[in-house]
Amino acid sequence: MERTLRSNKSQRKPLWTKAFLITSLANLLLFFSFQMLIPTIPTHLSQLGGDNIQVGLVIGIFTISSLLTRPFAGRALDLLGRKHVLLVGLAICAFTIAGYSYIAAVTLILAARFVHGIGWGLSTTSLGTVIADIIPPERRGEGMGYYGLSNTLAMALGPLTGLWVMQSIGFSYVLLISTILALLSLFSSLFITYPKPLLSVIPRQRPRFVDRLWEQSALLPSALLLCSAICYGGIVTFITLFGLEAGIPNVGLFFLCNASMVLLVRPLTGVLFDRKGPEWVLLPGAAFTITGLILLSYAHSNTSLAIAALCYGVGFGSIQPALQAWTIQRSSPDRRGAANGTFFSANDLGIGLGAMALGALANWSGSYAMMYRYSTALIILFLLIYGWSFWAFTWQKKTAH
Structure with a gap:
């Protein structure tokens, strides 16, 4: 009996691996960068002369572009590999956030938000897929719970930090810190390793275009x-x-x-x-x-x-x-x-x-x-x-x- 319990424990795969920690860190940095902008960029747009509709669009356009991107991101992850799509998405996020500092026109900021949403859709879908490859199947619920804590921590502290920085030293420093966090997420993602996903052993017909995306x-x-x-x-x-x-x-x-x-x-x-x-x-x-x-x-x-x-x-x-x-x-x-x-x-x-x-x-x-x-x-x-x-x-x- 004791020997059986020991063998079951030894067969249980570890959760807190290097890959799990690095992926969770990259996710925390990315979400913190994103959450800092949620309460601050609408205020910045309003200060530039944007009306209520344009202030609403700064969130709406971002959501629409990320929503449109995700199905194609999912397909690309299965075809091209996880890391390539992840690094492209993080690079788009980092350079778009940096670019906000040089844009003074409301319409150009809205256009940049559309591009930022594409990077967000690529990177967050990629990180969610990579962590699913890393977590042992028998500990998937536990692993997803711990991984999700990085989102929660960023959601709790990111907006407060963004508002404090904007009110204390200005919106330009919000963008600087947000850009640095996105770049750190990109840098840490270079060191992520994950097991190559196994192909399904069940033969399937070639799916339709829509079925490939969803x-x-x-x-x-x-x-x-x-x-x-x-x-x-x-x-x-x-x-x-x-x-x-x-x-x-x-x-x-x-x-x-x-x-x-x-x-x-x-x-x-x-x-x-x-x-x-x-x-x-x-x-x-x-x-x-x-x-x-x-x-x-x-x-x-x-x-x-x-x-x-x-x-x-x-x-x-x-x-x-x-x-x-x-x-x-x-x-x-x-x-x-x-x-x-x-x-x-x-x-x-x-x-x-x-x-x-x-x-x-x-x-x-x-x-x-x-x-x-x-x-x-x-x-x-x-x-x-x-x-x-x-x-x-x-x-x-x-x-x-």
Whole structure:
């Protein structure tokens, strides 16, 4: 018995390898560079004379270009190799951010944002695929949970750092620091090594052009992510306006509490995913997300806002890495690039739809509080989609026997 336990432990592949650490570091540097610009570049555009529509476009154009790029990035990753696509994407990000310093015209900044979105789509899809190649299959949920902490840390500290630098010494230094971080991400990525993905042993017909860009096995987790991302898009876009409506001046507390809880739960839910399966993570995660949205809609103080953020953070921190691990689990190694492209496209699309559709919902309902209450319907849809897929899989398995 003791000998068996020892042999099982010895067969368990290590997670904290050099490649895992370097890839996570490259991801942290890239996301920190990106997050520093989220609250600062719209302000800079406004100071240059951009109107409200153009300020909105500085985010919208970036999202559209990254969304359009991801399917082609996924295909390129499977055909050309991970590292080539990754380095090209990171180089585009770094040099585009540096170029913002020399652009004073609003229209040219919008054009640069489109190019930046292409680099972002290439690099983030590449990093997500590389880390999937590196993480041992039996520890995929755990590994994705730890890898996702780099995104969370950047999301928690990046915007605050960007605002502090801009208010203290100016926007030009925000661009300088952001450029250096992107270049460091590029430099560290030169040292990433990863196993060459095995080709699928199942012979398949040559896929159609559309099927080469989108991975069908990733559509279910991507549909679930879309529901969650629409809710998140509504939060990041309208939380400041909700704070004014509810009389809460410091809504930054929401992001701090949310990020803290995500940092705490991601490693735990990753292990739970590996041992028990996706339903043990996704169902409680959905319940916490609904609870967080409802509590947020009734928040009128810093304390109630913090409690709502903690609940939402448990849900958000559980769902996203579990769905990404499930996406990789469902796809063959030679289609991981396309699977990640499909997955991240759903995230981009969801955040963009959340900004637009939930904004219209707020206008119709008359308040941002009602908007957050109604948005719980998206998580109910999430549960219905997952429940239907679970029932269909169980029924198919029974009929097969």
